[in-house]
Amino acid sequence: MKKLKFIYITLSVLILFSCEEYLNEPNPNAPELLEAVNNLGDTDKVLNSVYNSLFNHFILSIEEDNFRSDIGAMKNRINPDTGLSEHVDFYYKTYNSSTRRIDQRWGALYRGIFFTNQALAALDHIKPNLAESDLQAWNEQRAQALFFRATYHFYLHSVFNNGEIIIRDVYEPDVTKRSKEVSSSADVRAFFRKDLEDAIPYLPMPSEVSELGRVTKGAATMILANSYLYESSEGNTQALTRATALFEELRDNFGYTLETDISKMFTSAGEFNSESIFEIPYTNTFGAELDEFDETSPHNRLASRSGHFNYSGQDFMQPATWLIMAYENDPIDASNPVNTITTGAGTQDTRRVSLRASSMLFLNDDLDTPVYDGPNVLNSGRWGGLGSRALIISAFKKYTNHDLGSANEVDANGGNRLKSGKNVIVNRLSEVLLNLAECYFKQGKLQEGINEINKIRNRWALQPLELGARIDEPETAYNQASLMERLMFVEKPLELALEGHATRIIDLRRWGVAEQRFDDLSQTYYQGTFFPRPGRRAITQALARGPITSITRALSDVIIVEGDVPATIEERRQNNIFQEFLGSAQNYSNNNGYLPIPAEEALNNNDINN
Incomplete structure (x- = not known):
């Protein structure tokens, strides 16, 4: 049974603004807002719209x-151009101010900010008539609204236009008064930090x-x-000093602990677990009448978009x-008994992949590791052609419903794979520890940083x-540079892949390594190999006997090509040889990791100068 999730409510007159174009769509109910709210119950309903x-x-x-x-x-690694056009634009870094999903992102964040300003205006409206005993509840509601206004400005600042975005700090119902110029990055940062400090x-x-x-x-x-x-x-x-102190406070004073029960990592049973800091509570127990692409619906599409084809996923979000x-290749800790598996016959063997990789x-x-309602059976022989799914060799697991005992995503979600009720964790304690390790490394506190990373590695029995x-080189000691390199290219991406708000691209950009990273990756050649494995029947029989350790160990289905590479593209395709991130290496400098202000904003906002 999923935990009760409170947030979704039926839209009413109190949720007054739901237009697609947040800047230029009139709001016919706007004059009624302040007349419609009279008490904290009313303002709480407005807050729920946030x-x-x-x-x-x-x-x-x-x-x-x-x-x-x-x-x-892309899901076809040899021919990535066969993907959805907007996926290709982001993968090749050829997006621009007219890219639809950039406009949708900008609009979503500013609509959220509009809601927060509505909530704050409603709270200000009722405050003069409140009893003193209600002021604590009033402050708590106001703090929640300030959190979201700050967070959405922080998100915009982190990904758009070098941080120079529009500060929207008041509820403005008049569509003719919504034009506003961008502010400096420093001013935006000062604005959302004040909101956070007032809220905390x-x-x-x-x-x-x-x-x-x-x-x-x-x-x-x-x-x-x-x-x-x-x-x-x-x-x-x-x-850096301030960040260190705040991360230490989060580590020590808030009661968060790393979740050691692996069955509660990226599963429905683990929603709101001990390390979750900020989490979006999706649900598919109601709102079924809303379309899967209705952005007000309480369910999400991520299980299908990231899920594996064998389990009714769409394979869109493939791991590199x-x-x-x-x-x-991340080595497990052979001395940790968690990594020892006892077979039905009583013999012992070591896990094939780490608990982290498996999760x-x-x-x-x-x-x-069984998945869905049976054994993990993915891609036997999948390299035998160049069809759109011939080269799918893996999939992200953390947003799927692999743990519910259903046969696939269709069954897990009541017949519609695009309506998942699984929560999305935005921030968790692992991120705190990794960011604290970065702070320590930058301050020369190498052992302290290693200690934070090892807390995470120990949880996974690595x-x-x-x-x-x-x-990777036991005869060589770590230094500041090599520890930062490991943090950047192993520890943080392996722990937080596909999590948070733009975490990875922001990290690459702020570390100053993005362009070189894409260039290095683009020069690596891989070759897909036939994946020798027993059939589904053999695996099912082995599962019935116990963990599958008696079957011949599987071989990796991808190898790095060393030596001569065929000269022509056709020869490479015939031999399943491919590269990744060629477009990223060529085009990253076009936007340097930021998104442009959408053309729609520039068209409708008279104070934007492009």
Whole structure:
């Protein structure tokens, strides 16, 4: 049984603004807003419209940012041009101000801000008539609205126009007065930080939250800490000091703990688990009448968009090949008994892939982990052609319903694979520890940073890091540069792939490594190989006997090509040889990791100068 989720409510006159074009659509109910709210019950309904805005997929744009970063690949790796045109635009970095999904993202965030300003205006309207005993509840509602206004401005600042975006700080019902110029990055940062700082004293601690899904002091502190971390990458040492203190506070004082029950990682049973800081509570228990592409609906499309074809997924959000291989090659801790599997015959063997890899991805050789209602059976012989799905070798697991015992995503979601009720965790304690490790490394506190990373590695029963012996070169000690390299290209992407708000592309950009990263990846050649494995019947029989350890170990279905590479593209395709991120390497500098202000905004906002 899923935990009760409070947020979704039926739209009413109190939720007054739902137009697609937030800037130029009139709002016929706007004059009635202040007349319609009389007490805290009314303002709480307006506040719920702010929470409803989280359901819009373009608030986080997980699908699009998968392709903008280095963690995502097109589902046909040899011929990526066969993908959806907008996926190709983001993958090749050829998007521009007219790209539809950029406009949708901008509009989603500013609609959310409009709702927050409505809520704040309603709260100001009723305050003069409140009893003193109601002021605490009033402050708590106001703090929630301030959190969202700050967070949405922070999201816009982090991904659009070098941080120079429009500050919208008042409720403006008059469509003719919505034109406004962009503000400097520094002014935007100061604005949303003040909102967060004003909100934090009145938000509840995580243990005190009245309803699952309400925002807390921890969530607001997380956004504030990330904003300072991002600023520290500009060389601001004071911002680094502030980020460190906030991440330490999140680690020590909020009651968050790493979830050690792996069955509660990226599963429905693990919603609002012990390390969750900010989480979107989707549901498919109601709202069935709303279309799967209605951005006000309380369900999400991510299970299908990221899921594997064998289980009725659409295979859109494919993991990059380097990422798959990094998961496969991350060494487990052989001394940890969690990694020892006892077969039905009483013999013992070691897990084929790590618990982290198994939790994050569907992998061909992860024969120890059943998925959906049976064994993990993916891609036997899939390299035998160039069809659109011939080269699908994996899939992201964390947004799918692989844990519900259903046969596939259609069954798991009541007949519609695009209506998943699985929550989306935006921020969790692992991110805190990794960001704190970065702060420590930058301050020269190498062992302290390693300690934070090892907390995460120990949870997954991975081989811990040791300062004096690199995992990849045991005869060499780590130093500041090599630890940052490991954080950037192993620890953080493997732990947080496909999570958060644009986390990976922001990281690559602020670290100053994006262009070189895409260039390096584009020069790697991979070859798909036939995946030798037993058939479904053999695996099913083995599962009945116990964990699948008696079957011959599977071989990787991708290898890195060394030596001569066929000269022609046709020869490469015949031999299943491919590259990734060629377009990213060529085009990243067009926007340098940012999105442009949409053309629609420039067209309708008289104060935007493009």
